[in-house]
Amino acid sequence: MKNISIVDVAKQAGVSVTTVSRIMNNVDYPIASATREKVLKVIDELQYTPNKAAQGLRKKFSNIIGLIVRDISDSYFGEIANGVTDRASELGYLSFVCNTGRNPEDELRYHEHLWQHRVKGIILAGGGLDQIDYKKGLQTQLARHEKSGLKVVSLAPQGIEIPFVMINDFEAGKKVTEYLIERGHRKIGFIGGPPKLFTSIDRLKGFKTALDTASIKYNKEYITNSDFSQKGGYEACKLLISKIKDLTAICCANDNIAIGAMSAMRELGFSIPKNISIISIGNITEARYTTPPLTTLSVSHYEMGQMAVDVITQWKEKVEITLSTSIFERESVRVLDY
The missing domain is CATH 1.10.260.40 (lambda repressor-like DNA-binding domains)
Structure with missing residues (x-):
């Protein structure tokens, strides 16, 4: 036809x-x-x-906003995506969610595809990697986007100058560690994210700074890494506990890691928080349904996604917005008697 x-x-x-x-x-x-x-x-x-696609080619930009996420099944990215799609729809824009499957090469390819479709802007939901090839590829894409007028906003640190709407990851790591220290904990483990991810790097720096400020000696044996997943947190926690037997608390770099770590601790016979306390960063939906409910640094991922759309559609200048955070107290942290 x-x-x-x-x-x-x-x-x-x-x-x-x-x-x-x-x-x-x-x-x-x-x-x-x-x-x-x-x-x-x-x-x-x-x-x-x-034909909207043909109309877009005749215009400088289309009415499409691209969101690049690492894993759409992860509640962190899912909540951001809800904020982006809801706000974009309110303003009359379409939104494409591009799921990279945590593959850096696919992430860079999505930049190419979105640029070819003349999108209005691109939102980067995941943090950048401290790897030469990735950084070079991202900088090349961003330089082209800027030259053509395509707006890009990041929701996590990229290791380079870029407009952003995000939390201060250094302060996040520092704040949750201080929370444990204020409740008497001194032997604190840390399960971080991927070691080359700027988000992970900043949160670990915050952890170290909190220890130093409290005159607690940093012990690298208390540190291990995960891939920001529940499975990763489960495996990392088992590895950490196999080496260190006397931890009173574990600080997790995100909620998924914490949920996996809590599962591992229960399997190993630990009672939370009686035998060990757990705290994390994110406050994703699942955090309230863990056993016990998870104490975590609350971050409004939905609002973050909404604000990123506003930056792309309504702001002309480059924007740097740091969102506030607060500890959401539940039942996974115990106050020590000593």
Whole structure:
């Protein structure tokens, strides 16, 4: 079946393509009511629908916002995606969610695809990697985006200058560690994210700074890493406990790690928080349903996604927004008696 074009509509209605375009776009231009009715009738008869992709190519940008995430099944990214898609829809924009599966090469390829589709802007939900090839590839993409006027905003540190809407990851790591120290903990383990991820690097720095400020000696044996997943947290926790037997608390770099770590501790016969306390960063939905409910640094991922859309659609200057955070106290942290 032939695709109906605006030319077909104009030909059957006996008017110019310009007239059809003016009627469809409701342009403030004098057109006889009989002509308008005739064109609208032909549009209905032919079931003509404008080709939005073709329209986008004729414009500098389309009405599309691209969101690049690492794992859409992860509640962290899912909550951000909800904020982005809801806000974009409110403002009359479409949103594409691009799931990289935590593959840096796919992430860079999505930049290429979104640029080719003339998107209005790109939101980077995941933090950057401290790897030469990745950093070089990202900088190349960002330079092209900037040259063409395509807006990019990041929701996590990238290791380079870029507009952002995010929390201070250094302060996040510092704040949750201070919370444990204030409750009498001195032997504190830390399960971080991927060691090359800037988010992980900053949160570990915050952890170390909190220890140093409290005159607690840093012990690298108390540190291990995960991949920000529940499975990773489970495995990392088992490894940590196999080496260090006298920890009173574990600080986890995100909620998924903490949920996996709590599962491992229960399996090993530990009672939380009686035998060991757990704290983390994120406050994803699942954090309230763990056993016991998880104490965590609350971050509004939904709001973060909404604000990123606002930056792309409504702000002209480069924006740097640091969101506030607070400890959401539940039942996974115990105050020590000594």
